[in-house]
Amino acid sequence: MKTLNNTSPVRRFGTLIAAGVLTASLVACSDSNGGNSENVSELTVGSSPSLAALSLQGAIANGHFEDNELSVNAVPNKSANDAVPQLLNGGIQVAQMDMLTFFKARSEGLPLKIVAGAGEQSTDGGNEVPSGAGVVVNPDSDISVPVDFVGRKVGVPAIKTQTWMNIRAIVDDAGGDSSQIEFVEVPPAQTIDLVNRGEVEASTPSEPLMSASIAEGKVRLIHSTDVPGLKGVPSSAFVATEDFVNNNPDTVRKFADAIYAAAAEVNGDREAALDIAEKQINLRPEQLEHVFVPALAADHPTSEELQKVIDLAIRYEVLTEAPDTADMVAQADGGN
Template identity: 70%
Template sequence: MKNLSRNRSLLAQVGALASVGVLALGLVSCSSAEGNEGGGNAENKSELKIGSSPSLASLSLQGAIANGHFGEDGLTVEVVPNKSANDAVPQLLNGGIDIAQMDMITFLKARNEGLPIQIVAGAGEQSTDGVEGEISGAGVVANPDSDIEGALDLVGRTVGVPAIKTQTWMNIRAIVDEAGGDSSQIDFVEVPSAQTIDLVNRGQVDASTPSEPLQSSSIAQNKVKLVHSTDVPGLKGAPSSVFVASEDFVTKNPETVENFADSVYTAAAEIRDNPDLAKEIGEKQLNLKPEQLETMFVPALATDHPTAEELNMVIELAVRYEILEAAPELEGAFAAPGEEN
C-alpha cells in the first residue's frame, strides 16, 4: 500500500436536492437498520462499484483502471455511469454504489442537508486562472460569426448551461461580474450536454457550455468559437469535483478508502507528468474518436486531498450566488482525520 501525501427551460429542471435529501435520509435509515441487524458489511471490501461520468473529468479514475493501480492496491473496480450527481447521493447511502465522483456544488448541498457523505479523494481541479481566450476543461462558445467576443457580451443574451444553480452556472456569473458586467441580466436556460453545439448553430441559444472533448473538437472544426472558459479568474486549483462515500462506508472500510485514494492520485500524477497518457486512456477507456483525441484539453486532476481553504473558494461563490444559504460545516467532511485543517 503506497502512502498518501496528505491523506437550470429546454429541459425540465433537475429535482431539488432537498427532495433527494428526504429520499436519501429514508434510504440511509433503512440501510443502517438492515446493516445493524445483519452485523454490518465486511471490513475493507476489495470489490468496489464506483459512480462516475464517462468523460475526461474521470481521467484519474479511468487511469487507475487502465494502468493497474487499483489491482496493485488490492482493489477490483466496476465503474457505473451516474445519471446525475444528485442521483448518486441516495445510491451511496443505500449501498447501490460505494464511491461516487460528483461536482463540488452537489457535495456541498448534500452536506448542508445534513447527509452523511464524506470526501475520500480529490478528482478534478480548476485548470486555469480564467484568462480571456484560454481554453480549459469546459467553456462558453458561440457561433463563429456571432458578435459575442468576450464575457461581457453575454449580458442580455441566452446562455445554455447543464442546469441552473450548478457550478458552471455559478462560474459564468462570477466571470461576467468580475469583468464588470451584470450577470443577473443573462438569460440562462438548461440544455442537454450533447446538444450544446447544435442549439448554438441553430440559433436557439446565443451561447452554450460544452465540456471536453466536444468543446475543443467543435472549435477545431469551426462549428463554434471560444468566448471564455468556465474557469473563474484567480481560482486555479480550486476543487471542481471529488470522490465521495457515505460515512458508514468510510468507517467500515478505512484501508479501502485509503487505497482507492492512493490509486487515483497515482494515476493523476502520471497524467500530469505525461499528458499523452490522457489520450491513451481517452481512447481505450472512454472510446474517444481520433479527432477528439487530437484536440482534447487535458484537465487538471487532483493529486492530493483538497484542503478546507480550497473548498472555501467554491463555498464563497456558492453563498454569494445563493446556491447555498450558508457555508456548510466542514468538520467531518473529509474521510481522513485532520484533513479539514
C-alpha cells in the same frame, strides 16, 4: 433567467428527504456498505463517463487498484445527483460528484464524505483560454468578451450548477451584471447546434465536443468556465457515506492512494491521458485530436480550497448556508 425544467441538483435533495428516502437509506448503508465486514476489497464506483474520470480509469488500466489489493468496477453516473441515493442505498460504494452537489447534500444533512479528490480547475480563466469547458458563440457573433453575455441568451446544462455559477462570477468580476443574462437550460449534446441555429447566442459545451467544434470552425471560444483566480480549487471529488468511511478505513486509504498514483502519471503527460481516454473511456482518436486534458487532483482538497467554492456558491445563492469544511474529507484512519 429562463429555466426549461425543474430538475436541477439544488432542488432535488429536498424531494429525497420529503419522500422518506433518507431514513431508509441510512439503514441500507450499514447493511450494504461494509457495516458488518470491515475493509472490503471490492468496490463499485459511479463516475463521469468523460475525461473527468481519467484518474479513476487510469488507476484501473495501470493496475494501481490491484497494487492496493482492490477490485474496482466503474459504472457511469447518469448525473452526480442521481448517484446520491445509490450511495445511500449501498448500490455503489463510491461516487464521483461535482462539488456543488456534494455541498448541497452535506447542507441537507446527508452523511457523505470526500475520500479522494478527482478534478480541479485547470486554469486561472482568461479570454480565449481553453479548459475542460467553455462558453462559445458563432464565429460571426458580435460577442467578444464575457461582459457581452449580459442581455443575451446563454445555454447552460442547468440553472444553479457549477457552470452557471462560474459564468456569473466571470461576468461580474469583469464589471458586468450577470443577473441580466438570460440563462437557458440546454441538453449538453445540443450545445453547438443550438448556437449555430441561433436559438441561443452562446452555450457551454464540454470536452471533447468543444475543442472539436472550434477546430472545425463551427464556433468560437470566448472564455472557459474557469473562474479567474481559482486555479486548483476542486471541481469534483470521489465521495462515500460516513458509514462506509468509518467501517472501511484501509479501503478508503488504498482507494485514494490508487487514484493519486494515476493522477500523478496523467498530469502533464498528454499521450498517457489520451491513451486512457481512448481505451477506457472509449473516445475516438478524431475526438481527441484537439482535446483539452483537464487537471486531476493529486491530493485531498484542503479546507481553504473547499471554502473558496463554498463562498462562491453562497454569493450566488446556490447554497443558503455554508457547510462546515472541518470534517468533509475522510482521513487516512477513517475517523471523523
